[in-house]
Amino acid sequence: MAKVLVVDDATTVRMYHRAILEAAGFAVVEAANGYEGLEKALSTAFDLILVDVNMPKMDGYSLVRALREQPSTASLPAILISTEAEASDARQGYAAGANLYLVKPVRPDDLTLNARMLTARAVP
Amino acid sequence: MLADRRRGSDVAPPTAPEMEKLVDFVYRRTGMLFEPARHPFLEKRVQDRIAAGDCDGFDEWFGRVRFELGGQECQELINAITVNETHFYREEYQFRSMVTSMLPEIAAAKAPGERIRIWSLPCATGEEPYSIGMYLLDNWGDADRFDIEITGSDIDTDALRRARDGRYDARALQYLPPTVITRFFKKVGADTWQICDALRGSVEFTTANLAAPPISVAGPVHDLVFCRNLLIYFDDVSRRRAAEALYDCIRPGGFLCLGHSESMSRISPIFNVRVFKDAIVYQKPL
Amino acid sequence: MGLVKQQRQDTPALRGPSTPSLERLADAIPDVRRVAARELAGAPGGLAALSARVPVEPDRGVLNLLLTLLVERPSRAVVVGLLPALSSDDARLRGAVAEALAQMPEALEAEIGALLEHADPDVRLQGVVALQHAPIPSAPRLLREVLAREQLVNLCAAALEGLAELGGEADLPAVEAVRTRFPGVPFLDFAATVCAARIRGGHAR
DSSP: OOEEEEEOSOHHHHHHHHHHHHHTTOEEEEESSHHHHHHHHHHSOOSEEEEESSOSSSOHHHHHHHHHHSGGGTTOOEEEEESOOOHHHHHHHHHHTOSEEEESSOOHHHHHHHHHHHHOOOOO | OOOOOOOGGGSOOOOHHHHHHHHHHHHHHHSOOOOGGGHHHHHHHHHHHHHHTTOSSHHHHHHHHHHOTTOHHHHHHHHHHOOOOOOTTTTHHHHHHIIIIIHHHHHHTOOTTOOEEEEESSOTTTHHHHHHHHHHHHHOTTGGGSEEEEEEEESOHHHHHHHHHTEEOHHHHTTSOHHHHHHHEEEEETTEEEEOHHHHHHEEEEEOOTTSSOOOSSOSOEEEEEEOSSGGGSOHHHHHHHHHHHHHHEEEEEEEEEOTTOOGGGTOSOSEEEEOSSOEEEEOOO | OEEEOOOOOOOOOOOOOSSOHHHHTTOSSHHHHHHHHHHHHTSTTHHHHHHHHGGGOOOHHHHHHHHHHHHTSOOHHHHHHHGGGGGOSOHHHHHHHHHHHHTOHHHHHHHHHHHHTOSSHHHHHHHHHHHHHSOOTTHHHHHHHHHHHOOSHHHHHHHHHHHHHHOOGGGHHHHHHHHHHSTTOHHHHHHHHHHHHHHHTSOOO
16 A cells, blocks of 8 residues: 655644545644654655645745655655645746646645556556 | 532543543644553543533633633643653663664764763662663673763752662663673662672763753753653643754754654654654754 | 663753854754744743744744744744745745644634735635634634625635535525636536535534
């Protein structure tokens, strides 16, 4: 079962993403801020990480950059989720190393589809 | 005549949604995550606090926890839900990481003859700084190549006096391997062991109050600081101040170890996260 | 070798050149800026200089110190001085400033109304988030008002997040109304459900 780390400081948002992902067959672990997300991502193997941009202590861009610097998480698929819909923010997201940039609130179908695509395993 | 105080058992237990609110808040505030298995423990403490505060119920009590500007009830709650038991080699994985990862890195950057400085604060009755000394003498092959200064500091002068005295009961020693007890302790009473003179004489004990910095006049000279299970009790502003004080006393590249449920994430973003085999620790940027 | 006692050598505090603290606050070396910041915190007019430096300080350690020094000396002037940073493009800066504001609840309360009615929705959003974290007694009422008047989805979402923790029975109608106000936004429907359950879950008052 693919494992997803959901990083967001808002409890309701974490619950929402958890509900969508569990319904799609993923195992979900939560982190309530960027540093905790970094610690968890570095100590457990995840298949995907969902990162909110607007978090205190360590914003989402900084978290993704930090993950890309560590060998164990350099290619961890990362979806950045933000309230910002400007193109420049998406560019910042991709420049930080995110695989995908989604705008909040995310629709269940969009999240499910993208999570499945990013965690699809190569057929041996 | 004073009316009888209510007891916790007279108060209705919190409902599931009330527990959800509380668990979220406690997690955000302290870093401690109360899993369902520990909810009965938390519920009982809440009932006790509601009774002690003579509150009408959970809402009134939680309102105090959330909105009291002095943070008194919040502090009472935290005191009630933290278990503060101290013994030698507590959270041993961090000492292991000290020897396998941190000290080698620190040593590699030292000039010959340059001291290694390790600070334990708060040190309470001394178990932590003595543990640091014992563990590294027992496990670090390079201990003889360096002058290592270990300091233990606390706000409680009685605790410091007992730390200097270095006498402990069996309960404090229960997690120590027998070889460590033989090497570093002598039995001085029916249930009392004392740290051997050589080790006692090697650790310096001083007063320091992390809630009222500055905590050191020496500047950023420490290579490794253990500050475990203290910051959890601080409010946001005090924690920020404490983090800056710790930053100011650690040398660039030096390390900081916090308690298991504490994470830097609740303090400040000024340290880097380092993931080692045995522990995740914090490092002052170079 | 091995364990030794302290030599008790006091290292003199880092002294900058005799240039005034304001100039050293913009020095190329972060440690120099740190010392200048501490000096300015205690000097008349110094806090305004610290607030002004916040939006342009590139080092996250120095930024954190600037905000810590300001948070330790809360006042309405300090809060007002930090507000422009909430409109920054820099997510890290916005987050750090919002966090600092929430740590000055009494001073923030005086300005929170202006924050919640700011023209920039990002600033309003940070205001709503601060309401959830700062111990401001009027927070539940303010969150209710935000929920009632906001048209933007993410602001209503943030208000619901706050009301889930701080709301009461009186907020239930506004919470339920969100479902019909924003049909076709699954997240708001979900958030309203969670919020209502948390509010209802308490004993009746």
